[in-house]
Structure formats: structure tokens, C-alpha cells
Amino acid sequence: MADVPSYPDVIIVGGGIIGLSAAWRLLQDGAEVVVLDPAPGTGASHAAAGMLAPIHEAYWGESHILELNLAASQAWPAFADSLGADAVDYRRDGMLMAAYDADDKALLDNLGDLHEQEGLPVERLRSRECRAREPLLAPGVRGGVYSPLDHQVNPRRVVAELLNRVPTIPVSATEVSRNQVVASDGHTVTGQQVVVAAGAWSGRLLGVPIRPIKGQILRLSGPEGLLQLPVRGVVRGSSVYAVPRSDGEIVVGATQEEQGFDTRVTAGGVYELLRDVLTLLPGLSEIDLVETWAGLRPGAPDNAPIIGTGRDGIVYATGHYRNGILTAPITAIAIAALVQGHEPPMDLSRFSPDRFRDDPTDDALRPEHLSGVTA
Ligand code: FAD
Ligand code: GLY
Numbered sequence: 220m221a222d223v224p225s226y227p228d229v230i231i232v233g234g235g236i237i238g239l240s241a242a243w244r245l246l247q248d249g250a251e252v253v254v255l256d257p258a259p260g261t262g263a264s265h266a267a268a269g270m271l272a273p274i275h276e277a278y279w280g281e282s283h284i285l286e287l288n289l290a291a292s293q294a295w296p297a298f299a300d301s302l303g304a305d306a307v308d309y310r311r312d313g314m315l316m317a318a319y320d321a322d323d324k325a326l327l328d329n330l331g332d333l334h335e336q337e338g339l340p341v342e343r344l345r346s347r348e349c350r351a352r353e354p355l356l357a358p359g360v361r362g363g364v365y366s367p368l369d370h371q372v373n374p375r376r377v378v379a380e381l382l383n384r385v386p387t388i389p390v391s392a393t394e395v396s397r398n399q400v401v402a403s404d405g406h407t408v409t410g411q412q413v414v415v416a417a418g419a420w421s422g423r424l425l426g427v428p429i430r431p432i433k434g435q436i437l438r439l440s441g442p443e444g445l446l447q448l449p450v451r452g453v454v455r456g457s458s459v460y461a462v463p464r465s466d467g468e469i470v471v472g473a474t475q476e477e478q479g480f481d482t483r484v485t486a487g488g489v490y491e492l493l494r495d496v497l498t499l500l501p502g503l504s505e506i507d508l509v510e511t512w513a514g515l516r517p518g519a520p521d522n523a524p525i526i527g528t529g530r531d532g533i534v535y536a537t538g539h540y541r542n543g544i545l546t547a548p549i550t551a552i553a554i555a556a557l558v559q560g561h562e563p564p565m566d567l568s569r570f571s572p573d574r575f576r577d578d579p580t581d582d583a584l585r586p587e588h589l590s591g592v593t594a
Pocket of ligand 2: 268270434472473516540541542
């Protein structure tokens, strides 16, 4: 195998945004790192919209995820600067969540109660105030929530910048242990420490219940500034979002489907996204539809990421589900700390790889998680 250092400090399996960000952090700290991936940057990170939205991705019963997401948001400015904030189109305009009809407004009010309980800085807006912030919204919109803390970035540009900085080897891992990876070409790579960041495929390498959650997503292209703010809508009970980029691209997402490792784009998926986004933002109907895509979010049964050292000695960085772009920088800091034996930036106990077992000294997963291990 060409170009593999003889005994790197860290071997990272998986070159999506999580593995590459961890590698970049470790390289900045002076470690020798190599990332193994047959197709770096082509997984969920290529599909993602790039919302950095701790508030609009907050759900009841997930305070520990909210805490991680808020810490992640704070880590973003330095991370964006390290790659070039303009190069990755990092924007801090805030985000608007809008309700289309009265039932949607009730859903949003319920989330507003969560925001209040958690002390999150949001502004509840009436219909007219929503349209003053984002004139493209349909006149019928019932109300909304503006969150100045929710930001955005172009994930494809982030991955491209990371790939300019991080050495990758185009092989896939077939077996992993604490300090060794067997690659698909038969070679074994040995180093100090192995980190697995293989996204939705992590369950194939590790005994953790990570499953793929499919998201279909569209890219439209129009005049720059047509849509001013990222908008998340609830439209007759379904969720849709539109995220504008500085170059006029608008990303519209996303479905959420349990379909295994299927990445087909379907007529029904595209129809639902266009139906909902054009109901919410009718002014988008005349611009170009330039791409349809589908990616696989890596999801754990409790929706929380897996970040930590397992009882097998492997460092896990997976399960980032809907928020892997947001949480990449804080995950990278945590992984670097774990690898280097420093104190992680926050309490990681709720994200432990061994939380799916009754007995952390035993390999057996709890029975309810067995079907979640991807074969
Ligand atoms: P991936 O990007 O999937 O990367 C995993 C990598 O592992 C791949 O490159 C793959 O080739 C490699 N790999 C797999 N198996 C092996 C192996 N055996 N050996 C070596 N390499 C291997 N998050 C947000 O924060 N904001 C958003 O707006 C957002 N929008 C999204 C929209 C959609 C439609 C989807 C699908 C996801 C979205 N997400 C969003 C979630 C986010 O994309 C993911 O959480 C994140 O990309 C996960 O990154 P990852 O590096 O773990 O996985
Ligand atoms: N966070 C947006 C998505 O996963 O679709």
C-alpha cells in the first residue's frame, strides 16, 4: 500500500466530515495521522444541507444532545477560520422556523415551550414579522421562530478544504482493533491508535447499533440573495427546509426514511420536498432544479452520537445522525483529547460506545439493539 506511514500515531477509518475533522485537529496538534477511505467525502457529508442549528434541531428529551450541539456551535468560528471562513461559506445570519397552518403553529408553539424551558435565545414572530425577515415566505404563514444562534456552512466546501490538508489512502477497512486495521487490499496498517468514523457503515465494523437513515435532498439555483435566510418550515405536518448559499444555490431537504443502505432518489421523495417548499416559499418555483441526491445519516437508537473509547480500546466517532456537520469541530476536539490522553471538552458519558450493553465488560448488546447492528 503506497504512502502509508510506517507506524502513524492515529489511523482514522472513514473520511467523511467527522473523520477528516478529527484528522485535521490531530495534525494541527502535531500528530502523524492517516485516513483510510475508498471514497472520501462521498457519504452523508456530501448530501448534507449544512445547517449548524442547535436550536432548530432541539427536541424534547434530548438535553444532552442540545448541550453538545450548543458547544459545537461555539467551536465553529475557530474551525471555520482554520479552513477559511469564506472558502467554506460560513454564515451567521440566523435561521427562521415557520409554521404554515394552524396545526403547524401548534407544533411550533410546543417547540417554543422547549426553547423557553432550556433558556434558548429565540424570538417568536407573528406572520407579518416572519415575512419582514424573509419576504419570500408565503403570505399565509401563521408565525415562526427566529434563532440568531443557528448558522450555516457549505459542507462540500468544508470537506474539500479538509481533503486539501489531510492525507487519505483509498482503501476500505475490513477489520479493526485498538491499533490495527486490515484493509480490503489485504494489507494490515498498524499504529498507536485506531479511530473509527465510518458514518452509517460503522455498524459493519463495530458492535454498535448504528443504522442508515436515508435523506433525499435537492439543490436549486437562482439569483444570489433570492432567499435571504435559511428557513425551516412545518407544512401541513411535514418538515422541510431551504438553505441559501452565497452563490445562489438553495438546498432543499430532506426526507427521513428507514430504507437500509438504499440511496435511490424517488419520484415521491422529490415530489414531497418540492410540494412543501413551494407551498412555503412559492417564489422558488421559477428557479432551476440542478441536483437531486440522497445520503445516509448514521443514527443510533437514542439519536445521540457515539464519541468515546470503547472497551475494545478503539476510539469511536460515529452516529452523528442529523447534526454531523454541526458537531464535527467539537467531535474533533474530543477525539484529539481522547487520543492524546487529555481531558475532553465536555462530559462524554452519555455518548459512550458501551451504553448499549448492560455489562460494559461483556460484548453482548442489550437484546433490543441486536437488530440495529448493520450486517
Ligand atoms: P459520512 O459523511 O457518511 O462519511 C463516512 C465515510 O466512511 C464515507 O466517506 C465512507 O466512504 C467511509 N467508509 C465507510 N465504510 C468504510 C470502511 N469500511 N473503510 C473505510 N472507510 C469507510 N448535519 C448537519 O449538521 N446539518 C445539516 O444540515 C445536515 N443535513 C443533512 C441532510 C441530509 C440529506 C443528510 C443525509 C444528512 C444531513 N446531516 C446534516 C447529517 C450529516 O450529514 C451527518 O451526520 C455527517 O455527514 C456524518 O458524517 P460522517 O463523517 O460520520 O459520515
Ligand atoms: N439536519 C438536517 C437533516 O438531517 O436533514
